[in-house]
Amino acid sequence: MKGKQRREEPMFACVRLEELIPSGHILRRIDRWIDFSIIHEKTVDLYSNTGRPSIDPEVMIRMMVVGYLYGITSERRLCREVQLNLGYRWFCGLTLEDKVPDHSTFSKNRYGRFSESGLFRELFQAVVKQAQQHGLVKGQHLTVDATTVQANASLGSLEEIIIPYDPEEYLDKVERENPTEEPPLANTGKKLSNETHISRTDPDARLFRKQFDKTKLAYSDNVLMDNARRVILDVEVTEPNLHQEGRVAGEMLQRSQFAYGIKPETMGGDKAYGAGFAVRGICEAGVKPHVGLAAQKGPHI
Numbered sequence: 001m002k003g004k005q006r007r008e009e010p011m012f013a014c015v016r017l018e019e020l021i022p023s024g025h026i027l028r029r030i031d032r033w034i035d036f037s038i039i040h041e042k043t044v045d046l047y048s049n050t051g052r053p054s055i056d057p058e059v060m061i062r063m064m065v066v067g068y069l070y071g072i073t074s075e076r077r078l079c080r081e082v083q084l085n086l087g088y089r090w091f092c093g094l095t096l097e098d099k100v101p102d103h104s105t106f107s108k109n110r111y112g113r114f115s116e117s118g119l120f121r122e123l124f125q126a127v128v129k130q131a132q133q134h135g136l137v138k139g140q141h142l143t144v145d146a147t148t149v150q151a152n153a154s155l156g157s158l159e160e161i162i163i164p165y166d167p168e169e170y171l172d173k174v175e176r177e178n179p180t181e182e183p184p185l186a187n188t189g190k191k192l193s194n195e196t197h198i199s200r201t202d203p204d205a206r207l208f209r210k211q212f213d214k215t216k217l218a219y220s221d222n223v224l225m226d227n228a229r230r231v232i233l234d235v236e237v238t239e240p241n242l243h244q245e246g247r248v249a250g251e252m253l254q255r256s257q258f259a260y261g262i263k264p265e266t267m268g269g270d271k272a273y274g275a276g277f278a279v280r281g282i283c284e285a286g287v288k289p290h291v292g293l294a295a296q297k298g299p300h301i
Contacts (some may be wrong), residue, residue: 017090026069027091046113055101060109062092073152077105099292124235127257132260139230139262144252144269144286145225145244146238151205151217158197158217166299168191194239208240220245221299224252227268233260242272248275248280251261255290257285266290 016218021028039058045273047054067078082088083100094100114120147245191217194206205217220240224233234252238244253267271292273279282289 005116011043015096017086018093019098020086021090025087027066027087031091032132033189034127035130039123041127042119042122043114044116046117055105055109057109057114058094059092059094060101060114062108063088063106064097064110066091072215075107079106116251126139128231128233130259131229134231135261136229137226137231137262139226139256139260140265141227142253142256142264142267143225143227144223144249144267144273146220146222146272148208148240149211149219149221151202151219153199153205153214153217155192155201155217157201158192159197159200159286161196206239206241222248222252225251242275243277245272246278247281249278253282253287254281 007068007231008148036058047058063078063082066072067075070081072078072081079100079102082092082094089096089098107251128137130137159220192207197207199205199217202217205219207215208218209215210291220238222236222238224235226233233256236248238248238251249267249269253264256262257264266283266284266288268290269278269292273289273291274283274293279289279291282291
C-alpha cells in the first residue's frame with residue numbers, strides 16, 4: 001500500500017532535541033568539554049541590575065561559535081540558520097519554541113557591548129586555561145606565524161585621504177616614505193598607497209601585494225601556538241607588513257606568559273621574525289628565538 005505523508009501538524013508533539021543530536025557531532029563534543037558558564041561571570045558588569053532581562057549573552061556567544069565553525073559570516077544568515085537547524089538550536093540552548101535573537105540585536109551586542117569591553121580576549125584566554133588544566137598546554141616551546149587575510153573590500157572602495165599639507169610638501173613626503181610604486185588606480189591614473197587612500201567600506205584594511213600577485217586590501221592574522229598539542233595561545237590582527245608582524249610577536253609572547261603563567265624556553269618562526277626588532281621583542285620576554293635569517297635588513301637590536 002502506497003503511503004502518503006500528511007502535511008498537517010499535530011496539535012501537541014513530544015520531541016527532545018537532546019535525542020536528535022548524534023553523539024559524535026562536533027557541537028556535542030564542544031559542549032561537553034568547554035565550560036561556557038564563564039560567559040556569565042565575564043559579562044556581569046556589562047548589564048544593568050534593573051529593567052527587563054536581556055537576551056542571554058551565552059546564547060549569542062554560542063551563536064558566534066556556530067558562525068565560525070560553519071563559515072557563516074553574515075549575521076542575518078546566521079540567525080536564519082539557527083532558526084532552521086536543530087543542531088544549532090540545541091547547541092545555543094534554544095528550544096523549538098524559543099525565538100532566535102534578531103540580527104540587529106545580535107550585531108549591536110557583538111560590535112558594541114562585547115567588542116568594546118575586551119570580552120572576546122578574556123573568553124579566549126579562559127578557554128585556553130581550561131585546555132591548560134587538562135594538560136594540553138605545556139608552554140615550553142612555542143611557534144609564531146602570520147597569515148594574510150583578504151579584507152571584504154575592493155580597491156574600488158578606496159578614496160583619497162584629505163591631508164593637512166600643500167600638494168608639493170605632501171608629494172615629497174609620500175615619495176620619501178613609499179619608494180616602491182604601486183599600480184595606478186583604475187580609471188584615474190593615481191597611484192595606490194596606504195598614505196594617500198583609505199577604503200570607505202573597511203577603513204582599517206591596508207593595501208598589500210605579494211610578489212607575482214595582485215594588490216588587494218588585507219589584514220595580517222598573527223597566531224602564537226603551543227607546540228605540544230598545537231593549542232593557539234594568542235591571536236592579534238595587524239596591518240599586513242613584516243614590521244607589524246615582528247613587533248606583535250613579542251607582545252603576544254609576553255601577554256601569554258602573564259595570562260597563563262607559562263615560562264617558554266624557545267619560540268620558532270620563519271624569516272619574517274629574523275629582523276632585529278622582532279628578535280629583540282622575543283629576547284626581552286626571556287625566550288630564545290629560533291627564527292630564519294631575515295630577507296632584508298631591519299633595525300639593529
